[in-house]
Amino acid sequence: MDASFVVRPWQVMPFGPGSITVVGLLLFSLLMHGPVQAQDTGIVIATDSILPVTLDEVILIASYRRALEHGAQQKPLSTLDAYLESSRKVSMVKRGAYAWEPMLNDMGSNRLSVTIDGMRIFGACTDVMDPITSYVDVSNLSEVHVASGQQGAEHGSVIGGAIDMRLEKSNFGPDGWTASVETGGETNNAARILGGELNYSDDRFYVDSDIVYRKADNYVAGGGEEVAFSQFEKYNLSANAGYKVSEGQKLLASLIIDEARDVGYPALPMDVSLARAFIGSATWVQQRFIGGFVDWETKLYANSVTHIMDDSQRPDVPVRMDMPGWSDTYGYFSQARLPMGDHQLLLKLDGFYNRSLAEMTMYPNNPDESEMFMLTWPDVRTLNNALYAEEKWSFDKSTLSLATRLALQKFHVADALGLNSLRIFYPEMAERQTRFLKSVSAQYHTGLKPFRLNGGLSYGERAPTVSEGFGFYLFNSFDNHDYIGSPGLKNEKAVELTARLTYPHEKFDISLEGNYFHTIDYVIGQVYPELSAMTIGADGVKIYENLRYANLYNVSLDSRYQLSPELTWTGVVSYHRGTDQDRHNLPFISPLSYSSMLQYSQNKLNASLSMKGAAAQVDYNPEFGEDQTEAYTVFSFAAGTTFTINDHDLNVKAGVENIFDKYYSTYADWNNIPRMGRNFFMTLSYAVN
Amino acid sequence: MKTIVNTWALLLLTLFLTACSDNADDPVSLEANPLEGFNLLSRINSNNHTLEVYSEASQLTVGYNELYLRIRDQATDTYLSNADITWMPVMHMADMDHSCPRSLLSPTENASVYKGFAVFQMPGNAEEYWDLTLNYQLDGQSFSVTEQIDVREPADALKRVNVFMGSDGTRYVLAMMPLTPAVAVNDFSAMLFEMETMMSFPVVEDHVIKIDPRMPGMGNHSSPNNEDLAFDPLTTRYRGKLSLTMTGYWRINLMLQNANGDVLKGEPITETNENSSLYFELEF
Numbered sequence: 001m002d003a004s005f006v007v008r009p010w011q012v013m014p015f016g017p018g019s020i021t022v023v024g025l026l027l028f029s030l031l032m033h034g035p036v037q038a039q040d041t042g043i044v045i046a047t048d049s050i051l052p053v054t055l056d057e058v059i060l061i062a063s064y065r066r067a068l069e070h071g072a073q074q075k076p077l078s079t080l081d082a083y084l085e086s087s088r089k090v091s092m093v094k095r096g097a098y099a100w101e102p103m104l105n106d107m108g109s110n111r112l113s114v115t116i117d118g119m120r121i122f123g124a125c126t127d128v129m130d131p132i133t134s135y136v137d138v139s140n141l142s143e144v145h146v147a148s149g150q151q152g153a154e155h156g157s158v159i160g161g162a163i164d165m166r167l168e169k170s171n172f173g174p175d176g177w178t179a180s181v182e183t184g185g186e187t188n189n190a191a192r193i194l195g196g197e198l199n200y201s202d203d204r205f206y207v208d209s210d211i212v213y214r215k216a217d218n219y220v221a222g223g224g225e226e227v228a229f230s231q232f233e234k235y236n237l238s239a240n241a242g243y244k245v246s247e248g249q250k251l252l253a254s255l256i257i258d259e260a261r262d263v264g265y266p267a268l269p270m271d272v273s274l275a276r277a278f279i280g281s282a283t284w285v286q287q288r289f290i291g292g293f294v295d296w297e298t299k300l301y302a303n304s305v306t307h308i309m310d311d312s313q314r315p316d317v318p319v320r321m322d323m324p325g326w327s328d329t330y331g332y333f334s335q336a337r338l339p340m341g342d343h344q345l346l347l348k349l350d351g352f353y354n355r356s357l358a359e360m361t362m363y364p365n366n367p368d369e370s371e372m373f374m375l376t377w378p379d380v381r382t383l384n385n386a387l388y389a390e391e392k393w394s395f396d397k398s399t400l401s402l403a404t405r406l407a408l409q410k411f412h413v414a415d416a417l418g419l420n421s422l423r424i425f426y427p428e429m430a431e432r433q434t435r436f437l438k439s440v441s442a443q444y445h446t447g448l449k450p451f452r453l454n455g456g457l458s459y460g461e462r463a464p465t466v467s468e469g470f471g472f473y474l475f476n477s478f479d480n481h482d483y484i485g486s487p488g489l490k491n492e493k494a495v496e497l498t499a500r501l502t503y504p505h506e507k508f509d510i511s512l513e514g515n516y517f518h519t520i521d522y523v524i525g526q527v528y529p530e531l532s533a534m535t536i537g538a539d540g541v542k543i544y545e546n547l548r549y550a551n552l553y554n555v556s557l558d559s560r561y562q563l564s565p566e567l568t569w570t571g572v573v574s575y576h577r578g579t580d581q582d583r584h585n586l587p588f589i590s591p592l593s594y595s596s597m598l599q600y601s602q603n604k605l606n607a608s609l610s611m612k613g614a615a616a617q618v619d620y621n622p623e624f625g626e627d628q629t630e631a632y633t634v635f636s637f638a639a640g641t642t643f644t645i646n647d648h649d650l651n652v653k654a655g656v657e658n659i660f661d662k663y664y665s666t667y668a669d670w671n672n673i674p675r676m677g678r679n680f681f682m683t684l685s686y687a688v689n
Numbered sequence: 690m691k692t693i694v695n696t697w698a699l700l701l702l703t704l705f706l707t708a709c710s711d712n713a714d715d716p717v718s719l720e721a722n723p724l725e726g727f728n729l730l731s732r733i734n735s736n737n738h739t740l741e742v743y744s745e746a747s748q749l750t751v752g753y754n755e756l757y758l759r760i761r762d763q764a765t766d767t768y769l770s771n772a773d774i775t776w777m778p779v780m781h782m783a784d785m786d787h788s789c790p791r792s793l794l795s796p797t798e799n800a801s802v803y804k805g806f807a808v809f810q811m812p813g814n815a816e817e818y819w820d821l822t823l824n825y826q827l828d829g830q831s832f833s834v835t836e837q838i839d840v841r842e843p844a845d846a847l848k849r850v851n852v853f854m855g856s857d858g859t860r861y862v863l864a865m866m867p868l869t870p871a872v873a874v875n876d877f878s879a880m881l882f883e884m885e886t887m888m889s890f891p892v893v894e895d896h897v898i899k900i901d902p903r904m905p906g907m908g909n910h911s912s913p914n915n916e917d918l919a920f921d922p923l924t925t926r927y928r929g930k931l932s933l934t935m936t937g938y939w940r941i942n943l944m945l946q947n948a949n950g951d952v953l954k955g956e957p958i959t960e961t962n963e964n965s966s967l968y969f970e971l972e973f
Contacts, residue, residue: 319907364906364937370972372907372937374872420873424914424932427874473934534934536908 057146059087061138061168074608074638076653077184077193077683079214080138080165088558088572089146090163091590095670096265097189097219098232099134099275103668105148105515105554106576106589107160110465110523111492115155115164117254118299119281120352124307124327125272126376126467126474129265133165135258135277135305137236139195139212142168149496149515150441150458153405154348154388157437157462159494159519167254169240170201170208175689184683188676189219189230193683207241218264221674222663229264229271229313248287255280262313267670268477270311270323279303289336293347298334318536319365325358325377335388343393351385356466357415360473376474378418380466383410386437398446405439409463411487413470421472422487425543429487437461437491443498454500464489468523468544475535476525478670479587479625481542482533483525490546494519510559522550522580527623548581552589571596577619587624590667591617591631607639617667629672632664648689654682723799724757733823735834737763740823742838749819749840751809752849753864753880758794758803760825770800774825777888778807778838782817790862790882790890808864808880808890809840810852847970852884855945855953860884861893863945865969866926870933877931879918879969881945892925899944901958901965902931906938909963936973943967 061083075082081100085092092100093108104112113120114132123130145164147154152162177200184193197210215233220226240254256279263272281301289296309323331352338345358377364370386407393400412432413419423429441458464485467474471485495518502511525542533540556574563569573594578586595612613633620626638655661678669675724743731742743757758776760769774794779786791807813819822835843849851863866878879898882890898918903909916930933939942965944955955967 360935362907362935362937366906366938369906369938370936372904372935374935417872420871421934424874424912424934427914531913532911534904534907534910 056151057087057089057148059083059090059144059146061141061143073653074610074636075655075657075681075683076640076651076685077138077182077195078681080133080136080141080144083138084133084144084163087144087146088556088574089148089161091668093128093588093668093670094666094673094675095129095267096232096263096673097216097227097230097676098234098260098263098265099130101128101131102133102163103588104146104161104163105517106552106578106586108588110468111158111160111462113152113156113158113162113164115162116256116279117167117281117283118155118164118333118350119279119301119303120156120329120331120354121277121279121303121305122327122329122354122356122466124305124325124356124358125275125309126323126325126358126471127268127270127309127476129268129272129309130275130305130307133163134260134275135279136165136256137212137214137234137238137258139197139210139236140165140167140238140256142166149456149494149498149517150403150439150460151443151456151498153403153439153441153458153460154346154390157384157386157405157407157409157439157460159460159462159492159517167238167240168208169242169252170199170206172203172206172242172244172250173201174203175199175201178687178689180685180687182683182685184681186216186679186681188679189216191216191681204244205242207239209239210237212236219676219679222658222661222677224661224677225663225674227266227673229266232260232263234258234260234263250283250285252283252285253281254283264313267673269314269317269475270309270321271313272308273310273312274306274308276307277303277305291338292340293336293338296334296336298332300332302328302330304328320363322361323358323376325356327354327356329354342395343391346388346390346392348388349386350388351383353384354380354382355414356380356382374472375415375418375421376472377466378413378422378470378472379415380470381410381412381414382466383412384408398444400445401441401443403439403441403443405437405460407437409435409437411435411463411469413487418470418472422470422485425484426487433487435463435491437463441496450503450505452500452502452504454498454502456496456498458496458498459493460496461491461493463491464523464544471544473534473541475538476542476625479525479542479623480537480539481525481527482535482538482540484531484541484543486544489523489544490521492519492521492523492546507562508560510557512555512557514553514555517550517552519550519552520548521546522586523547524550524580524586550578550580550586552576552578552586566600566602568599568601569597570599579619584623585619585621587621587626588668589619591615591619591629604642605639606641608637610636614666620667625671626667627672629665629667629669632662632666634662634664635659649685649687651685651687652682653685654680656680723797723802724759727757730756731821731836731838733834733836734763736832738769738832739763740834742821748844749809749838750843751812751840752843753806753808753866755804755806755867757797758805758823759801760827768801769827770796772803772825772827774803774823776805776807776824777822778809778819779822779888780809780811780813780817780819785887787887788890790864790880790892808850808862808882810850810862811840812842813838813840845972847972849969851943851954851967851969853954853967856951857947857953859953861945861954862890863898863943863967865941868931868971870931870939870971870973872933872935874914875931875933876928877918877941878921878924878926878928880926894922894925895920895948896927896953897946897948897950898927898929899946899955900929900931901942901944902933902939903942903958903964904935904937905940905963907935909958911958933971933973939971940964941969941971943969 084090121132148161155162179198181196195212199208213235218230236258238256242252259276283299286296305327307325333350335348356377357379362372388405390403439460443456445454474483498515500513526545531541558572560570576590578589592615597610599608616631617629636657640653643650657679665672727743728747733740739761741759792805794803794805819840820837824833849865862882881893883893912932912934918927918929945953955965
């Protein structure tokens, strides 16, 4: 069971995450820093003192309400994407300055579950320009839980893991009215950020509301080159409320409205004129449930995403086109825990129904010709119902957790035009299909003084995504191919091994973590040379197929050293490798990468100097549009302090990113678009208590 | 209240139906009109008969036309069956006359309705025109009538018929069968005729019509899983499958091969050759 689920608040262990670098990086160590203790940094390992068995990573998104944590963030008003990128395990695929796609264990959206308080949401863009993380803002969240591999099975049938974003709630605290205003600016892309929140909470009732607005112009890469079409504008509104019906019975509700307009995607041939989500839920929480079950939580939710891609701002396109997409999801889950002395059971029933529809209309240059229209997602209805069960045993010096998820997933291609389109490729294709998805995992944790050892063995399956199964001429500008879905794809199955060895010490801790995924029927696009590319300028057509298998390894070393009570150093080094059955490289696998941070914190003053970088990408795959990404190292600095004015806190934070204005891009930057050059930022937060 | 409304509705319906039947004192229209929904293109009065030419289309156009004919006896105001009819459309050009590929006229399920098709190669114009000669026998008596007919380019001006000289020295007429295109795999067929003489256009058998649909407006891309047209002796048509992956303007590039595989007309689409000289067009 996800430790975070069982016991809150978290007890943050003093040892940190990360792994690191023992030797090599020690050389850098004076400069580095890293994620540190939870209170200070943002990143902690989710463990709790009772059942520390999972290897969750928790990214704290501190609001100004929690001034201490807030002040400790390197860049408190950065986008959620930047928070995620600061994580040890998550890397971000960038197609521009906005809506980065999280990757975990070198696996992207198709192999992950991304949820908001356990709610499933699916992006409405056929080209993954709207990962779910783009529809929330840091103002909504208190923390993000990152669970690797089958440890994320609580949230869905996944291979790579789960990212669950937890909404911030006052939770019946005795705070009364609280409010805060926050503003920030950045020099590089003239970003201006304005936010505020207003909350009321007492022991029977609370309501939280917040709003944030961000607008940014084009950013400038290192060396001064402006990256055209990298602007964005968004606002996000959210409210959540709770009512204590009786002691032990709570009714909660939440609503998020997120809307981005005029979002440029410099790495892609199209931009987005509108990306909007409505995300709502109602939850019943009851302390005692039937029998010995406790912590019964039942949530009903619905969300609706609209995503409009267009190229109207681009000066020179071969053919104008519109590509709107819609994704609506309705879902539920109900879960309860059964403690039984030294072991406990978690049972969870969940399900969702999703409708994904996307169109493409192309306008011929000859105005007398008819518009060209196709369905790129043929109104695919996905129905998934699942049972998740997790049993945990606590032994003398160890814990064991066994978990399983059994899911029934149905697809229905509801649009006749879309079905007939796909039948051009697959004449025998059925309108409906049903898949049975299984997952089992065992996680073990033991203390072997002076070490701690975590190990896990799991098996999981996932169904193809809508794009993989039913996509129709989806253009991928990275490998410059049109992609066709394949409804007959087999489920992808992974056997996963994880291990983590930690040496915790009062002032110094270090841990080595590794995982290995042997993925059978790995889904990936294969070139079909006889097929003709639809998109003008594309090199060809790929169809999603199952590879016999693929292997992925991730190894990381992280460490923390408390140099003095005020000064902490952290660092992480990680190595990743992914190959298919013929030992060809898989695309989007990180090269050797590292990060390090030196952090100073005393009273109300804090400062950090950080470094991150990667070695050259030696193992890349040109067939997927990859070339060798060069090595880079970038440095950042931030400092902040808090003033108290009439009992209210004013937090000021300023810093500079990419201090040496390095021109660089990473393996995960779509079409090698360069990252932001030197950027000064400053945020002001004023909290009224 | 509900009952009253229902009763009223029933009453009105009855009245309406009765009214309709009252009008039907004409014995012919008592039976359902077999050409209900068809368009009357031409009405030719001759020999105390009215010859009515119908089509699903509202106009005779260049390409394949399916036509229906009825003979109305002006004296009895009834449609006549058992006529033995032949027809001959002729194009009167400045320097020559020629006919067009056509079927025989044969009775349909309803013996008073005769059906056939004609493939017009060209439209009429100010100086050149088509006429239609109908010869028919009724009860041993022969009749003949000739009337000018109006054949036009289709309103969308899309190419549905090709008239060409093959590399074997034969003149061919290749006509696309009418198609309501859909984003799907479409049943696609065409008819191939040889211009034996100016007036005789027999069906050509056992050739192959290779198809390569392209979208010139979108990079001239093609579609997968098309099936070349092969001769079907039953219908005397060439039949195959046409995949259309999206709506819009499609040019169906063609190559005509004889049974030996010799290309008689048309060119393959390559990097340097964007289209074939033999083609049909579709837009939807």
